[in-house]
Amino acid sequence: MATITKRGNSYRIRVSDGYDAHGKQKVRSMTWKPSPGMTPRQIEKELNRQAVLFEEGSSSASSIKLEPFIERFFQERVDHVLKESTRTKYRQLTKRLYAYLGHMRLDKISHRDVQAFIYQLSEKGISDKGRNEDTKLSAKSIRHYLSFLSAVMSYAVELDLIPANPCREIRVTGAPKSERKCYSLEEIQHLLHTLEEAPPVRRLFIMFLAYTGCRKGEALGLEWQDIDFIHGTWYLQRAVGHTVEAGTYTDTPKTKASIRTIKLPDTLLGELRSFRKIQSEERLALGDAWKAGDRVFSSGGDFHGGSSMYNWMRRWCEAHQIPFYGLHAFRHFAATQMIGSGIDVRTVSAVLGHAKPSTTLNIYSHEIDQLKTTAVDVIAGAIECNKDQTKTNDIKTKKESTENSA
Numbered sequence: 001m002a003t004i005t006k007r008g009n010s011y012r013i014r015v016s017d018g019y020d021a022h023g024k025q026k027v028r029s030m031t032w033k034p035s036p037g038m039t040p041r042q043i044e045k046e047l048n049r050q051a052v053l054f055e056e057g058s059s060s061a062s063s064i065k066l067e068p069f070i071e072r073f074f075q076e077r078v079d080h081v082l083k084e085s086t087r088t089k090y091r092q093l094t095k096r097l098y099a100y101l102g103h104m105r106l107d108k109i110s111h112r113d114v115q116a117f118i119y120q121l122s123e124k125g126i127s128d129k130g131r132n133e134d135t136k137l138s139a140k141s142i143r144h145y146l147s148f149l150s151a152v153m154s155y156a157v158e159l160d161l162i163p164a165n166p167c168r169e170i171r172v173t174g175a176p177k178s179e180r181k182c183y184s185l186e187e188i189q190h191l192l193h194t195l196e197e198a199p200p201v202r203r204l205f206i207m208f209l210a211y212t213g214c215r216k217g218e219a220l221g222l223e224w225q226d227i228d229f230i231h232g233t234w235y236l237q238r239a240v241g242h243t244v245e246a247g248t249y250t251d252t253p254k255t256k257a258s259i260r261t262i263k264l265p266d267t268l269l270g271e272l273r274s275f276r277k278i279q280s281e282e283r284l285a286l287g288d289a290w291k292a293g294d295r296v297f298s299s300g301g302d303f304h305g306g307s308s309m310y311n312w313m314r315r316w317c318e319a320h321q322i323p324f325y326g327l328h329a330f331r332h333f334a335a336t337q338m339i340g341s342g343i344d345v346r347t348v349s350a351v352l353g354h355a356k357p358s359t360t361l362n363i364y365s366h367e368i369d370q371l372k373t374t375a376v377d378v379i380a381g382a383i384e385c386n387k388d389q390t391k392t393n394d395i396k397t398k399k400e401s402t403e404n405s406a
Contacts, residue, residue: 002051002052002054003015004051010031010034012029012031013029013031013047014028015028015054028054030054032047034046045158046160049159052064065102065103065104066097066098066101066102066103066109067102069161070097073151073155074087074090077151077155078090083251084243084251085241088246090148091245096145097145097149100120106153106156107161110166111168114166115170118146121136121141122136122137122172123136139172142172146167146172149167150165150168153167180332180366181325181329181332182332182333183325187322188330190322192207192210194316194320195316198316199299200275200278201275201279201299201304202309202313204296204297205219205304206313207271209327209330209334210333211264212334212351213330213333213334214236214353215258216310216328217239217306218353220239220304220306221239221240222234222236222295223293223294223295223296224276224294225294232265232266232269233261233263234261234262236259236260236353237252238250239251239252239258242307248305254353256355257349257350257353257354260350275296279296297309313327334352335352335360335364335367336367340367340370345357345360345368348360
């Protein structure tokens, strides 16, 4: 990666050029001076472009290939900027991209090339070695590839390395989305009844998901200091994630809107108080062997991860002949209950921690459409009821008028 240093009115760009026979790093450098009248934004943009071109050893974009440019994209726009989970997902996408398009020059990648890549993913699949596979990717997975590649090419446009983004106007078609599986109110009530016999930490975790609609990682990041027992609230400020590369880690929640305060019902507060007493006794018995810190969802001296909770819940449901739709289904349950009760979308979005209400509208469009139908029926019912009442009043008035005339 190029190193940029400001020197007066000019900038020095230095890049590593390998090592000599004695193991000493070889460095190439150049000086670039902005043209008079350039704005800070224009300087930043052109400086990045010059750094990319110099690092590739070229004065134009003609020799810059996709793979090294994506690596620069990671350095400039991904690493140290995006969350660990997002960086890992992006890295996984590069394998097929490098195999199919990585050798191509940026200025030679056309709309047709991108479309062919999408077609190969949807019809034959592509291994990370470039070979076709029998396993086709889902439309959702292909959209991830297209979205990532489009972000990379947009960055190239921003640096004036290519005139336009070849990913624009490309659409991914696929089978219609399957209906999202969600627990009914009766299923949740039955499940919670069976969990009365479960280990307290497991029961409390599932109750947290169902009662608050939080993400599993947000629940796993809960610490006792986050709970205000006096006001009955939870200040949600961290989440636990897991990737193969990083293992289990703690980070901020998914978006800024995900950092939120959630009101906790009395039932959940009572369960928390009971479990805190159990955990305190366990911590006292274990002493220095306790490694879970202040985490709520901990037992045996260590805190539980998402896989542990998922696998235990799946086995529990199988043993009690209850359908298991995954841990995220409890979040869907909470959302559908709020929407079905007539709570406005903005409030539902705030409780769920979505970045904006439109996200809630997109995810729960089916439930909202059903609510619209109900709303229409309510309006019609009110009108019909009022019309019948008016008719009854007219008949009563006419009858009273006739009696008075007699």
